[in-house]
Amino acid sequence: MSDQDTILNDVTQSEYKYGFVSAIESETIPKGLNEGVIRLISAKKNEPDWMLEFRLTAYRNWLKMKMPEWAHLKIPEINYQDIIYYAAPKQQAKYESLDQVDPELLETFNKLGIPLDEQKMLSGVAVDAVMDSVSVKTTFRDTLAEKGIIFCSFSEAVQEHPDLVREYMGSVVPPTDNYFAALNSAVFSDGSFCYIPKGVRCPMELSTYFRINAANTGQFERTLLVADDDSYVSYLEGCTAPMRDENQLHAAIVEIVAKTNAQVKYSTVQNWYPGDKNGKGGIYNFVTKRGLCQGKGSKISWSQVETGSAITWKYPSTILLGDNSVSEFYSVAVTNHHQQADTGTKMIHIGKNTKSTIVSKGISAGQSNNSYRGLVKISKRAEGARNFSQCDSLLLGDKCGAHTFPYIECENNSAILEHEATTSKIGEDQIFYCNQRGISTEDAIGMIVNGYAKQVLNTLPMEFAVEAQKLLQISLEGSVG
Amino acid sequence: MLHIKNLKAGVDGKEILKGINLEVKPGEVHAIMGPNGSGKSTLSAVLAGNGRFTVTDGEATFNGKNLLEMAPEDRAREGLFLSFQYPVEIPGVSMVNFMKTAVNEHRKYQGLEPMSAGDFLKMLRDKKQVVEIDDRLTSRSVNEGFSGGEKKKNEIFQMAMLEPKLSILDETDSGLDIDALRIVANGVNKLKNANNATIVITHYQRLLDYIVPDVVHILYNGLIVKTGGKELALELEAKGYDWIKEAVKV
Numbered sequence A: 001m002s003d004q005d006t007i008l009n010d011v012t013q014s015e016y017k018y019g020f021v022s023a024i025e026s027e028t029i030p031k032g033l034n035e036g037v038i039r040l041i042s043a044k045k046n047e048p049d050w051m052l053e054f055r056l057t058a059y060r061n062w063l064k065m066k067m068p069e070w071a072h073l074k075i076p077e078i079n080y081q082d083i084i085y086y087a088a089p090k091q092q093a094k095y096e097s098l099d100q101v102d103p104e105l106l107e108t109f110n111k112l113g114i115p116l117d118e119q120k121m122l123s124g125v126a127v128d129a130v131m132d133s134v135s136v137k138t139t140f141r142d143t144l145a146e147k148g149i150i151f152c153s154f155s156e157a158v159q160e161h162p163d164l165v166r167e168y169m170g171s172v173v174p175p176t177d178n179y180f181a182a183l184n185s186a187v188f189s190d191g192s193f194c195y196i197p198k199g200v201r202c203p204m205e206l207s208t209y210f211r212i213n214a215a216n217t218g219q220f221e222r223t224l225l226v227a228d229d230d231s232y233v234s235y236l237e238g239c240t241a242p243m244r245d246e247n248q249l250h251a252a253i254v255e256i257v258a259k260t261n262a263q264v265k266y267s268t269v270q271n272w273y274p275g276d277k278n279g280k281g282g283i284y285n286f287v288t289k290r291g292l293c294q295g296k297g298s299k300i301s302w303s304q305v306e307t308g309s310a311i312t313w314k315y316p317s318t319i320l321l322g323d324n325s326v327s328e329f330y331s332v333a334v335t336n337h338h339q340q341a342d343t344g345t346k347m348i349h350i351g352k353n354t355k356s357t358i359v360s361k362g363i364s365a366g367q368s369n370n371s372y373r374g375l376v377k378i379s380k381r382a383e384g385a386r387n388f389s390q391c392d393s394l395l396l397g398d399k400c401g402a403h404t405f406p407y408i409e410c411e412n413n414s415a416i417l418e419h420e421a422t423t424s425k426i427g428e429d430q431i432f433y434c435n436q437r438g439i440s441t442e443d444a445i446g447m448i449v450n451g452y453a454k455q456v457l458n459t460l461p462m463e464f465a466v467e468a469q470k471l472l473q474i475s476l477e478g479s480v481g
Numbered sequence B: 001m002l003h004i005k006n007l008k009a010g011v012d013g014k015e016i017l018k019g020i021n022l023e024v025k026p027g028e029v030h031a032i033m034g035p036n037g038s039g040k041s042t043l044s045a046v047l048a049g050n051g052r053f054t055v056t057d058g059e060a061t062f063n064g065k066n067l068l069e070m071a072p073e074d075r076a077r078e079g080l081f082l083s084f085q086y087p088v089e090i091p092g093v094s095m096v097n098f099m100k101t102a103v104n105e106h107r108k109y110q111g112l113e114p115m116s117a118g119d120f121l122k123m124l125r126d127k128k129q130v131v132e133i134d135d136r137l138t139s140r141s142v143n144e145g146f147s148g149g150e151k152k153k154n155e156i157f158q159m160a161m162l163e164p165k166l167s168i169l170d171e172t173d174s175g176l177d178i179d180a181l182r183i184v185a186n187g188v189n190k191l192k193n194a195n196n197a198t199i200v201i202t203h204y205q206r207l208l209d210y211i212v213p214d215v216v217h218i219l220y221n222g223l224i225v226k227t228g229g230k231e232l233a234l235e236l237e238a239k240g241y242d243w244i245k246e247a248v249k250v
Ligand SMILES: Nc1ncnc2c1ncn2[C@@H]1O[C@H](COP(=O)(O)OP(=O)(O)OP(=O)(O)O)[C@@H](O)[C@H]1O
Pocket: B011, B016, B034, B035, B036, B037, B038, B039, B040, B041, B042, B043, B052, B085
């Protein structure tokens, strides 16, 4: 091993901070997947018939589908019969007050820095906390309700706002969209639902915090976010999981609908357990996220900081249907050790004068592989469409890989498309230069990586930008070389 | 302040430094000259702790501490500064952030609190004047897109900021225009005092007209083959290296 590798190794071998397991009794159903299991999940959630039908149709479609193989990923065979599809903290599913919540469960979220006690909350952030399959607690619901904003768990939305759910669920990501979307539509357990009425500017950040705790379970949540005309909302999701030797499956769906002049900002700080430094364990993260800029002048912005998961397969996308609609995608994806990420976006321009911006920053260390995959599609009627794409890759060491797969389909000659790409390496020389000025290798890498990712970190809500910055440095600890 | 005894070092099994002896005292200026490839930059890199080179024999102490056992960042914090022959570009990291981190790391090592933003900016302003560095440069990323001469100026600016005990200037004069050479040399002189020392690596007498050395060494083929006063540099300027090479062969 060269000196450089030794240095890199030292800096990137830090431990995953959120890897604890909480001693919470949970109720699980038997392993395996069949129509009976789906009926059981639906029954446990006391769902109406239309919901069960939705699930069963999705399941029957999924059976006919094949796992996608086009991504630049080595995905070990997944035994879908070996997964538990429903796990819930044992207690009543809905808490009237915090006193009824298992203290261990509250403690878990406290440890994660997500206090569910509204007094203690970061001011200006409402949280929906999802543990394993079930939403534990949604804070600030009453405050939001005064403005007509609905922010609750998906299960509650099915019971209390069935018309809204029926109208929009599956309208952006149809159950047949892809293999993992079909699986999710069949077995999804919970998630968040959010509706912002016409003309309302959501007064606080909304956020969903996902935690996988139980062993051998998959997590399949879905988020549905509808922003009515002239409304605004900023939404953030975060996620962590205990360290376990086996791989766990996470297959989520996020759907966003933005109506006329509505603006939605969707930020993700993804920190699922990435597996250990030898590549053992970790979450398989197969996620379908898509927004529909349905109305004229609407805007959807995606910001993501992806540092976790053993495998990430994720392409937050936007369909720019309304004329003059705008979408942005800002992404930092870090892979270290044996992590693999294939992530990017799709911008589908349909409306006139639609605009999209893509800024993707990949950082690879260790023996990891990091791919950007993006599609910019300009349809025939998208007169005057514009896209700017920038895809940068940063390498630490020489055993990792960075790849970019930009695809362009353009059917309208008036479109203006720009694409820039760079690949750079944190060199031994740069690190030594910093060392010579009294800066440790770890700090040097943190400084360089944060400088590189600044453009994306700046798009995150303030409270989370600082967290994300630290997270970047931590995820690269023990990887410097 | 710096004692080097029989220092041998190389890379990938190839020996480059073959037994260097050198002693530098506070207040002194030493010049090291020598033909291309003789090992001057290697010596500075080894002293600064560049992990690319392996030390195979010998000793080096700095302020009474074993230099060779220290991490490169600790050598810097102890007061060893290297002005690089080829300064490195670090895109995305602003000069201001870089210097602030460096200065505060030095302070931490000395048990001092981090500098306040106000004091830091004042220091930045003062030190910029030492080398008459352009304001535009300090608002950019470290060395990114700097011209060759600007990079060299920036090295001396950093030296001014960090106030080292021992500065090794590796061909800081190359790439500087005539005016810049004078400015940089004056800057170095201004920073000089009875408690610090400078090692100037150069090919040209020109620089030594400004920074007048107490001792001149000739490094050839990994060894210091001749040591003299400032007149040795003049002799080299007049005669070249052939006579040295001849003398060594014998
Ligand atoms: N990383 C390396 N790998 C292999 N050889 C090296 C390496 N670094 C230096 N050398 C060799 O060591 C010898 C000394 O190089 P060094 O850079 O120290 O010379 P120098 O005296 O500074 O020369 P110059 O006056 O041209 O700057 C040269 O032959 C050079 O090729």
